[in-house]
Each structure stands twice: as C-alpha cells, then as structure tokens.
Amino acid sequence: MQTEAWVHRDKDSPPQLERITLGAPAPNEVVVRIAAVGVCHTDLFAPVVFGLPAVFGHEGAGVVQRVGNAVTKVVPGDRVVLTFGSCGQCPACMGSSPAYCTDSHHLQFGGTREDGTVTMGSDQGAVAGSFFQQSSFARHALATERNVVKIPDDFPFDLAAPLGCGIQTGAGTVLNALQPRRGESLVVFGAGAVGLVAVMAARIAGCNPLIAVDVLPERLALAAELGATEVLNAASDDVVARIVELTGGGARYTIECAGAVQSFESAIAATHRRGICALLTVPKLGQPFPFAPMPILQGRTLTGVIEGNSIPDQFIPRLIELQRSGQLPYERLLSRYSFADLPMALADATAHRAIKPVVLID
Numbered sequence: 001m002q003t004e005a006w007v008h009r010d011k012d013s014p015p016q017l018e019r020i021t022l023g024a025p026a027p028n029e030v031v032v033r034i035a036a037v038g039v040c041h042t043d044l045f046a047p048v049v050f051g052l053p054a055v056f057g058h059e060g061a062g063v064v065q066r067v068g069n070a071v072t073k074v075v076p077g078d079r080v081v082l083t084f085g086s087c088g089q090c091p092a093c094m095g096s097s098p099a100y101c102t103d104s105h106h107l108q109f110g111g112t113r114e115d116g117t118v119t120m121g122s123d124q125g126a127v128a129g130s131f132f133q134q135s136s137f138a139r140h141a142l143a144t145e146r147n148v149v150k151i152p153d154d155f156p157f158d159l160a161a162p163l164g165c166g167i168q169t170g171a172g173t174v175l176n177a178l179q180p181r182r183g184e185s186l187v188v189f190g191a192g193a194v195g196l197v198a199v200m201a202a203r204i205a206g207c208n209p210l211i212a213v214d215v216l217p218e219r220l221a222l223a224a225e226l227g228a229t230e231v232l233n234a235a236s237d238d239v240v241a242r243i244v245e246l247t248g249g250g251a252r253y254t255i256e257c258a259g260a261v262q263s264f265e266s267a268i269a270a271t272h273r274r275g276i277c278a279l280l281t282v283p284k285l286g287q288p289f290p291f292a293p294m295p296i297l298q299g300r301t302l303t304g305v306i307e308g309n310s311i312p313d314q315f316i317p318r319l320i321e322l323q324r325s326g327q328l329p330y331e332r333l334l335s336r337y338s339f340a341d342l343p344m345a346l347a348d349a350t351a352h353r354a355i356k357p358v359v360l361i362d
C-alpha cells in the first residue's frame with residue numbers, strides 16, 4: 001500500500017514527508033493506521049547511529065486496519081498501542097522478559113523484519129523501516145501481533161501513544177524492576193519524560209525521601225509537584241553530598257536517565273553500599289569512558305533496565321488504570337503537534353522545550 005511517512009535521509013537534517021510503499025502484512029503482522037505517535041529519546045539519536053534513509057518513530061497508537069492470516073490477538077477496527085518488538089521464542093521471551101529478547105537489537109534497530117525482509121520503499125529506493133517493529137512517524141505502520149496491545153475504546157490516542165516506550169520505561173523501572181518498599185529512598189537523575197514518570201511511580205510506591213536531580217529549574221519544579229520530596233540542581237548543588245545527607249548515608253535506589261557521564265558517576269556515588277543503581281540509558285551513545293569499579297566492589301549493584309522490564313500486554317493496561325485513577329498523571333508531560341509539525345516536535349524535544357511531544361495524525 002501507499003502511505004506518507006517522515007523519512008530521514010541525512011543525519012544532520014530534519015526528515016522529509018514522502019510517499020512510501022508499505023509491504024503487505026506477513027501472517028503475523030498487522031497494519032495500523034497511526035492516530036498519534038510520541039517522540040522518545042531514541043528517536044533523536046537514531047538518525048546519527050543507524051543506517052539511512054529510514055523512518056523512525058516507536059510510540060505509535062492507532063486503529064488496526066488489516067491483519068495477516070495468522071493473527072488472532074486483534075481484528076480490524078481495534079484500537080491499539082504499539083510497543084517494542086520481541087521474538088516470542090527465545091529464553092527471555094519464554095521467561096516473561098521480552099525486553100531482553102535475544103533478537104532485540106535487530107528487532108528494534110535492524111531496519112527490517114525479524115527474517116531480514118524489508119517493509120518499506122520509496123521511488124528513490126529502499127528505506128529502512130521496522131524501527132521497533134513499527135516505524136510510526138507515518139500515517140500507517142506495519143507491526144507484529146506481539147507488539148500491539150489493545151486499549152479501551154474511550155482511552156485517547158494521544159495518551160496511549162507514549163505508553164509503548166517512555167511511560168512504561170519510567171514506571172516499570174520502579175514498579176517492575178526495583179519494587180521499592182514504602183519508606184525506602186529513591187533518587188531519579190534526569191527529569192525528562194522517563195525520569196518524571198519514575199518519580200510518579202516512586203510516589204505510588206511510597207518512596208521517601210524521593211529525590212529528583214536535573215539542571216533545568218522548571219523541570220525540578222514539576223518533579224516536586226509530581227511527588228519528589230526534594231529536588232537538587234546538578235548545576236549548583238553538591239548532589240552526592242546532599243543525597244548522602246538526606247538519605248542517611250546513600251539512597252537505596254538510584255535511577256540514571258540523564259545519559260551524562262557526570263550523572264552516571266553521581267548516581268553510583270549516591271547509592272548506598274547495598275543499594276541498586278539502575279541505568280536506563282548510557283552516556284556517549286554507549287562508547288567507553290573511564291569508570292572506577294570500587295563502588296561496585298563495595299556492595300552496590302549497577303544494573304540496566306530496558307523498557308521497565310515490561311510485559312506490555314499486562315503492564316500497559318495497568319498503566320492506563322493508574323492514569324485514569326489520577327495516580328500516574330503523565331498527561332501533564334505531553335505537548336501536542338500536528339503531523340505536519342513533526343520536525344518541530346523533534347527539534348523541541350532535542351532543545352528540551354518539550355518533555356514528551358506527541359504528534360497527532362488526522
């Protein structure tokens with residue numbers, strides 16, 4: 001079929017809106033007419049790291065339009081949110097940890113289906129698609145049955161879209177991965193969308209003190225409104241000393257989602273000796289940098305968390321209930337854009353003018 005998508009052709013330039021061809025759904029695939037798509041941090045650095053031309057976007061939500069002949073989970077007309085891809089057959093997938101699927105890197109970033117076949121093309125040649133098995137900066141996306149989750153008829157698409165990555169990452173890190181007990185201390189480094197949702201989730205869990213660290217005063221003010229008991233500005237406060245003081249020796253849990261070396265080092269240093277420091281992203285796009293291992297030897301645990309350890313079919317419905325009950329007010333983080341303004345949504349996210357842009361497609 002023919003559709004329209006934002007195609008990145010040059011890593012230093014905004015994407016261009018182009019006519020593209022989307023392949024017919026394979027037996028396990030669904031075609032989704034995208035109604036809204038969030039902008040997540042991975043979309044911002046993807047053009048620098050992955051092969052171009054490509055269509056990015058991995059927080060789509062919309063209406064199922066067509067299904068492959070083996071699909072049983074959804075039917076045309078169902079409203080769905082799109083999430084990350086997973087194979088369904090490896091030990092991680094079979095063990096209820098799809099975010100750690102053996103084939104995950106290829107499924108999110110390979111530009112093709114799991115079997116290596118391409119899903120997109122334009123009159124200028126092949127275009128890498130299947131980003132997170134969706135490439136949803138487009139009017140239509142090809143997803144797999146495994147990475148679509150049905151949503152209630154009355155849940156708006158603009159709220160649904162970011163559940164597929166950013167919201168489940170922030171909330172799941174606290175509620176699924178760390179599972180703090182009431183009264184335990186937790187610090188979030190980086191008050192972007194993921195970090196602010198982690199603050200909301202830590203408030204649900206009853207963490208105290210609940211500390212947010214950032215360099216932008218307006219984001220720290222928002223973190224305080226959303227449940228942080230203390231906020232620290234890394235540009236002016238002695239963050240590690242203050243956390244040690246506020247927690248009586250170091251935090252039980254720290255979450256690093258700022259993606260800066262300084263923040264990485266502070267998060268480890270501010271963790272209590274038997275505490276856990278969870279990394280949700282990496283500085284320097286994952287390239288090596290000097291790191292002193294002594295704090296780990298001293299009993300601290302450094303771990304990575306992907307997609308909040310979410311089992312999307314179970315966790316996304318739970319997040320919808322938490323949002324509806326007012327406990328997870330992530331709607332406060334959203335800025336809405338028209339489809340034509342998608343490049344502006346990317347630019348605003350990059351410049352920290354928007355916390356969680358959501359692009360609406362009519």
Ligand SMILES: [Zn+2]
Pocket residue numbers: 086087088089090091092093094098100101102103
């Ligand atoms: Zn797998």
Ligand SMILES: [Zn+2]
Pocket residue numbers: 040041042043058165166
């Ligand atoms: Zn993401």
